Amino acid sequence: MISNLRAVRAIYVFEMARAGRTLLQSIVSPVLSTSLYFVVFGAAIGSRITEIDGVPYGAFIVPGLIMLLLLTQSVANASFGIYFPRFTGTIYELLSAPVSYGEIVLGYVGAAATKSVILGLIVLATAALFVPLQIEHPVWMLVFLVLTAVTFSLLGFIIGIWADGFEKLQLVPLLVITPLTFLGGTFYSVSVLPPLWQKLALLNPVVYLISGFRWSFFGTSDVNIGVSLAMTLVVLGLCVVGIAWIFRTGYRLKA
Amino acid sequence: MPPVIAIQGLSKTYASGFQALKSIDLDIRRGEIFALLGPNGAGKTTLISIVCGIVRASSGSVTVDGHDIVSDFRAARGLIGLVPQELTTDAFETVWDTVSFSRGLFGKPRNPEHIEKVLRDLSLWSKKDSKIMTLSGGMKRRVLIAKALSHEPRILFLDEPTAGVDVELRKDMWEVVRALRASGVTIILTTHYIEEAEQMADRIGVINKGEIVLVEEKATLMRELGRKQLALQLNGRLHAVPEALQPYDLTLAEEGATLVYTYDTQGDRTGITGFLQDLSRAGIEFHDLQTTQRSLEDIFVDLVRQRR
């Protein structure tokens, strides 16, 4: 399935170079928006809510904020990466090259995931300027970071193939990803919700991502860490299945 | 020698229900320049796109140097370079980067010398660090050709390479094509310019409404083209070609007011002298005459019209 590594590298380098050209905006805007969240939520609200689960509020929201960024950036990067060549027509070259679909995905999703992981780490460093942070399980933190970046880059790839206009490209992030992230416990612990809403919240896959990620920071979580990990892998698996289907049917790639 | 591309029973029906190709059979010979002629919408691009892996066939099979384009796509596609009809290029990348990218995509190891040679041959060397969006349309066309040649293909598809291209680039391009052919590369090009096919091709295929209506050696076609017609405007009208003139290839036109004699300019004798003598012996007089020659274009138009 993966034998043309030169092609994977070509796609990966091409995509990373695309990010490099817009380096400033791709770093500045997330850092700025995260800082704003800190000012608004951390300072304003944090002065009233002092602690959640024994963690100062300012620190508590850091994992959620990173996840918020990771999800939106992964989806945006990966969807744009594959949509743009479809839009301009340069995809002809990809389709006519001796590359397998697995190699195409590896190149595009690998680049998009790399970018969001780097951004996530930058935001983490920014956050550390605002609040004192401890990371109890750094390895698990990285595992969740990478898994989430890959999963949502895969989702972004699917969206980039499904979309037939720039509006649709933004539809899913706007209508699905952002609400799910906000409702998924970025700014609060799911355990503070009324029981019925807690049950509903558990249908939201983002809850597990944020909970697991938060656990790697503070050692406490809404949901059992094993369950979090399992759910993350399930979402990842679903995206892989979706992509396999797209490629088997040639959906929106080949007439 | 087995054909380098073998197309059998190839059909394509698009999702819209439109049948763009109707059971195409076509062999491309190793090392030839094959020109595919056809009116707009005939199916040229569709045919090329299927061979290159951009469009899926509805039925039929294609092998490239013996490799099936579906089950053995890596081997098949690795041999092919494609210059698409549309000017589809990146915008922000430099010429050098985009051409090197193509080479990597086709799994070839880095080879700056080869890329340099390709860029120089296409007069792109001075533009190698320019962003593609700053280039003119003709320059972008060159970039597309450079991308296709970056991975040293053994088969090159040129889908209307000279559309919107000035004389200079056309000359450059044909030089490159001739050099490629000399090195054994097979070239398939589509064009609307019949002179181009005449100049460049070894064989010519005509496609119309999704069907191949003719595949012929250019030399044979040119012989056909060598045929000339002499039209005589008669002083009277004839109801039939007179007995005495039967040996000649004659037809009557304009309700018997015009007599048309068809002859071969490339034969040793055209027979014109004898025909004119026999004509006056038969007592037929004329007051005017023209000669006309069928061009490839006429043959082409006839073929296309017959199928309407």
Ligand SMILES: Nc1ncnc2c1ncn2[C@@H]1O[C@H](COP(=O)(O)OP(=O)(O)OP(=O)(O)O)[C@@H](O)[C@H]1O
């Ligand atoms: N994706 C598509 N969906 C539906 N119909 C299509 C599609 N692509 C091409 N067609 C139709 O198939 C027919 C053949 O198109 P094709 O592009 O192969 O023609 P062509 O011979 O290359 O024409 P031209 O000389 O204009 O480039 C046309 O009628 C076209 O409208």
Ligand SMILES: [Mg+2]
């Ligand atoms: Mg065409």
